[in-house]
Amino acid sequence: MLKMEKKCQQCQAKTDEVDLAFICSFECTFCSTCSDHHDFICPNCSGELLQRPRRTRTPLDVSLDRVKKKLFGK
Ligand SMILES: [Zn+2]
Numbered sequence: 001m002l003k004m005e006k007k008c009q010q011c012q013a014k015t016d017e018v019d020l021a022f023i024c025s026f027e028c029t030f031c032s033t034c035s036d037h038h039d040f041i042c043p044n045c046s047g048e049l050l051q052r053p054r055r056t057r058t059p060l061d062v063s064l065d066r067v068k069k070k071l072f073g074k
Pocket residue numbers: 008009010011012013030031032033034035
């Protein structure tokens with residue numbers, strides 16, 4: 001599961017699970033302002049910064065749903 005960093009690595013702005021944030025493949029996390037500033041290239045590893053998918057549910061909710069689907073086949 002993707003680790004959801006709660007802070008921009010550069011400016012410490014809040015990047016909570018529901019906030020807009022950008023990550024590279026090494027999971028360096030930046031806010032949209034800093035990502036834009038770096039032309040969406042990670043300053044740490046020179047990889048592409050892509051928009052992080054937002055997480056709107058807790059991992060527990062999702063695993064419960066998965067179990068239910070397995071048991072009831074829906
Ligand atoms: Zn930032």
